[in-house]
Amino acid sequence: MSDTHAQTVPFVRDTMLPPAEPPIKEAGAMRWLRENLFSGPVNTILTILGILIVWFLVSHFWDWFAHSVWNAASLSECRQIIAETWGEGARGACWAVIRERWNQYVYGFYPPALYWRPTMAFGLLFVALAPVLFSEAPGIRRIVLGLTTVLTLWLMVALGAPAAWLVFAAIVLVGALAISERHVSWLLVFSVLYPLMGVWFLWGGSAWGPIMVLVGPVLGWIAWRVMHPLSGMVAVIAALVIPVLWWVGYAGEAARDAESIVSFAIPAVASDRFGGFLLSITIGISGIALSLPLGIVLALARRSDMFLVKSLAVIFIEFIRGVPLIALLFVASLLLNYFLPPGTNFDIILRVIIMVTLFAAAYMAEVIRGGLAALPKGQYEAADALGLDYWKAQRLIVLPQALKISIPGIVSTFIGMFKDTTLVTFVGLYDPLKSMSDAVRASTSWKGIYWEPYIFVGFIFFLICFAMSRYSMYLERRLARDHR
Amino acid sequence: MSETITRPIDRSHMLVSDEIAIDIRNMNKWYGTFHVLRDIDLTVHRGERIVIAGPSGSGKSTLIRCINRLEEHQAGHIVVDGIELTNDIKNIDKVRSEVGMVFQHFNLFPHLTVLENCTLAPIWVRKVPRRQAEETAMRFLEKVKIPEQAHKYPGQLSGGQQQRVAIARSLCMQPKIMLFDEPTSALDPEMIKEVLDTMIELAEEGMTMLCVTHEMGFAQAVANRVIFMDQGQIVEQNEPREFFNNPKSERTKLFLSQILGH
Numbered sequence: 020m021s022d023t024h025a026q027t028v029p030f031v032r033d034t035m036l037p038p039a040e041p042p043i044k045e046a047g048a049m050r051w052l053r054e055n056l057f058s059g060p061v062n063t064i065l066t067i068l069g070i071l072i073v074w075f076l077v078s079h080f081w082d083w084f085a086h087s088v089w090n091a092a093s094l095s096e097c098r099q100i101i102a103e104t105w106g107e108g109a110r111g112a113c114w115a116v117i118r119e120r121w122n123q124y125v126y127g128f129y130p131p132a133l134y135w136r137p138t139m140a141f142g143l144l145f146v147a148l149a150p151v152l153f154s155e156a157p158g159i160r161r162i163v164l165g166l167t168t169v170l171t172l173w174l175m176v177a178l179g180a181p182a183a184w185l186v187f188a189a190i191v192l193v194g195a196l197a198i199s200e201r202h203v204s205w206l207l208v209f210s211v212l213y214p215l216m217g218v219w220f221l222w223g224g225s226a227w228g229p230i231m232v233l234v235g236p237v238l239g240w241i242a243w244r245v246m247h248p249l250s251g252m253v254a255v256i257a258a259l260v261i262p263v264l265w266w267v268g269y270a271g272e273a274a275r276d277a278e279s280i281v282s283f284a285i286p287a288v289a290s291d292r293f294g295g296f297l298l299s300i301t302i303g304i305s306g307i308a309l310s311l312p313l314g315i316v317l318a319l320a321r322r323s324d325m326f327l328v329k330s331l332a333v334i335f336i337e338f339i340r341g342v343p344l345i346a347l348l349f350v351a352s353l354l355l356n357y358f359l360p361p362g363t364n365f366d367i368i369l370r371v372i373i374m375v376t377l378f379a380a381a382y383m384a385e386v387i388r389g390g391l392a393a394l395p396k397g398q399y400e401a402a403d404a405l406g407l408d409y410w411k412a413q414r415l416i417v418l419p420q421a422l423k424i425s426i427p428g429i430v431s432t433f434i435g436m437f438k439d440t441t442l443v444t445f446v447g448l449y450d451p452l453k454s455m456s457d458a459v460r461a462s463t464s465w466k467g468i469y470w471e472p473y474i475f476v477g478f479i480f481f482l483i484c485f486a487m488s489r490y491s492m493y494l495e496r497r498l499a500r501d502h503r
Numbered sequence: 504m505s506e507t508i509t510r511p512i513d514r515s516h517m518l519v520s521d522e523i524a525i526d527i528r529n530m531n532k533w534y535g536t537f538h539v540l541r542d543i544d545l546t547v548h549r550g551e552r553i554v555i556a557g558p559s560g561s562g563k564s565t566l567i568r569c570i571n572r573l574e575e576h577q578a579g580h581i582v583v584d585g586i587e588l589t590n591d592i593k594n595i596d597k598v599r600s601e602v603g604m605v606f607q608h609f610n611l612f613p614h615l616t617v618l619e620n621c622t623l624a625p626i627w628v629r630k631v632p633r634r635q636a637e638e639t640a641m642r643f644l645e646k647v648k649i650p651e652q653a654h655k656y657p658g659q660l661s662g663g664q665q666q667r668v669a670i671a672r673s674l675c676m677q678p679k680i681m682l683f684d685e686p687t688s689a690l691d692p693e694m695i696k697e698v699l700d701t702m703i704e705l706a707e708e709g710m711t712m713l714c715v716t717h718e719m720g721f722a723q724a725v726a727n728r729v730i731f732m733d734q735g736q737i738v739e740q741n742e743p744r745e746f747f748n749n750p751k752s753e754r755t756k757l758f759l760s761q762i763l764g765h
Contacts, residue, residue: 401604403572405600406597423614498614
């Protein structure tokens with residue numbers, strides 16, 4: 020025992036300590052096991068219990084998976100093969116159904132001769148997404164675009180695409196690869212044009228239709244430029260109203276006239292031929308692309324100081340969130356026809372996309388509102404104090420931060436919406452999970468097959484949703500600004 | 504008394520002109536039923552350096568936040584640089600682009616680099632070409648002595664550095680008036696000095712400044728007028744020497760004895 024305690028002795032440090040390396044963490048499998056699985060009696064019992072449960076589950080399903088059959092023309096043939104190989108009474112999975120009905124699961128009832136068209140549209144989708152999703156990651160972008168180019172062209176050749184379209188796809192894909200090395204932002208032009216292009220590739224018909232749709236925003240832009248010097252408000256209204264007038268009143272006629280003068284059409288495919296993952300992905304991607312901007316607008320509207328704007332947003336969001344999606348889909352398929360003038364042919368997939376978008380947008384709005392509310396008030400004040408007007412403050416300061424905060428919620432909404440696309444089965448569309456599996460079972464050769472189609476479709480959905488989830492985590496990491 | 508101001512002050516450019524920068528007449532403000540600002544009359548001439556002091560809740564922050572309309576006043580008139588603040592958004596934005604503001608918690612934009620923080624408003628509000636805005640920003644970052652941090656994000660800087668960036672960000676808009684809302688209250692003592700040095704330099708160049716601060720050393724060194732507020736009213740104002748050595752009101756005496764005492 021000493022009566023001079025360290026703190027009571029005068030002390031001056033004459034040399035400052037340099038920073039030292041942190042101690043190396045002790046490693047080793049045994050140590051890990053001891054610390055994590057067998058650290059005490061309770062923990063040991065739980066570990067053993069867990070192992071037993073896993074063993075119980077695996078032992079039940081193992082032989083079924085192990086006895087998989089990949090090559091058979093019918094369920095009875097499958098069963099015969101299993102019985103011959105593993106003896107009478109053995110169970111086994113018959114994946115042959117996926118192999119045989121693969122095209123149906125992917126393309127639905129799309130004309131087989133035109134399978135290359137959705138394939139090309141899907142490939143070009145990645146060109147459209149690359150500058151948006153991977154704008155600051157040239158390495159990943161190169162890999163994605165490179166793989167897309169090879170796979171798309173290979174599949175198109177395999178599916179018998181015409182030479183002219185092969186050349187077109189090759190030029191776009193290789194061109195995108197080259198442009199993305201230097202000027203990624205130029206690819207955004209393609210991203211903007213892609214929706215119309217994609218619609219044309221999928222549904223076919225005259226190219227003048229999408230072109231005339233494109234004229235709408237151009238007219239709106241001209242109107243804005245002409246009116247802007249006179250009055251900002253009038254210019255905004257004109258820029259919004261004129262395209263709508265054009266689409267409703269003149270675009271269809273103009274497209275028909277143009278088509279009769281210079282024909283530029285590819286074979287049309289009706290909406291009832293769509294099905295399987297083609298349908299899910301078409302609805303899912305459209306819904307995702309449309310619901311985000313709509314959700315942002317709704318979230319801003321709900322936080323607006325203007326009573327009317329705010330009330331409309333609240334009513335819309337609360338109404339849509341309070342109604343099941345299936346109810347909205349029934350409205351889309353049945354009720355909408357009563358309200359529209361007789362004779363209007365409003366495509367069922369388009370109607371479903373609108374409903375799915377509205378549904379997802381209402382949820383999106385609430386997710387983004389959470390992000391907006393999480394921003395410190397000081398950010399708004401600093402933007403105000405610098406003289407930024409409302410829209411500039413939102414675009415440059417508020418939304419980039421609020422959206423970043425909301426990424427997990429936004430992606431959750433996307434994932435939920437993508438899975439909800441299977442509900443279109445209730446309005447007679449061929450979703451991959453229910454309708455397609457029913458269609459497969461309706462044939463005599465696959466009558467009675469039950470688990471395999473569901474597991475397969477579930478697995479594909481899992482892959483896509485898991486990819487979205489991983490992307491959101493990558494994006495969060497990339498946008499982190501706290502410590503670097 | 505604060506020992507943070509050690510160097511002699513160059514007063515050659517500290518000139519107060521006859522021109523009126525801010526004119527506040529009979530201004531009143533309420534939060535709900537609470538009367539925060541009562542009959543405020545204040546005229547600020549170009550080149551003046553005014554320190555506003557007072558106990559917390561006395562309305563001093565609210566007063567300077569009314570000058571760029573972060574807070575709305577309900578009665579009376581505020582004229583800034585010849586423009587009256589009304590509900591007209593155009594006037595408000597015009598005033599805001601002429602009046603710089605520095606906040607207690609810096610309020611830098613965390614998703615932008617230091618340089619982007621400084622060039623954002625010049626590019627989007629003043630429509631200055633990017634290259635030119637960046638040159639100006641670098642000049643002001645050099646002035647606040649952190650040009651080497653230009654490409655870092657605010658989260659990587661210390662509090663004092665962040666506040667100096669915030670001052671540079673305001674200066675990049677080339678404001679005619681600078682408002683400081685307790686700029687050193689969230690800082691460590693070591694960092695207070697670096698921020699005050701920057702503010703003193705600004706004063707030496709003749710900037711019109713209104714500072715809400717508890718740094719009485721700063722007030723004595725550079726202010727030409729000290730305003731004492733309590734309960735939403737201006738209780739006393741005077742030139743610093745008189746204010747500190749010979750306060751008139753009992754409330755001021757009490758306040759000064761509390762913050763300068765020991």
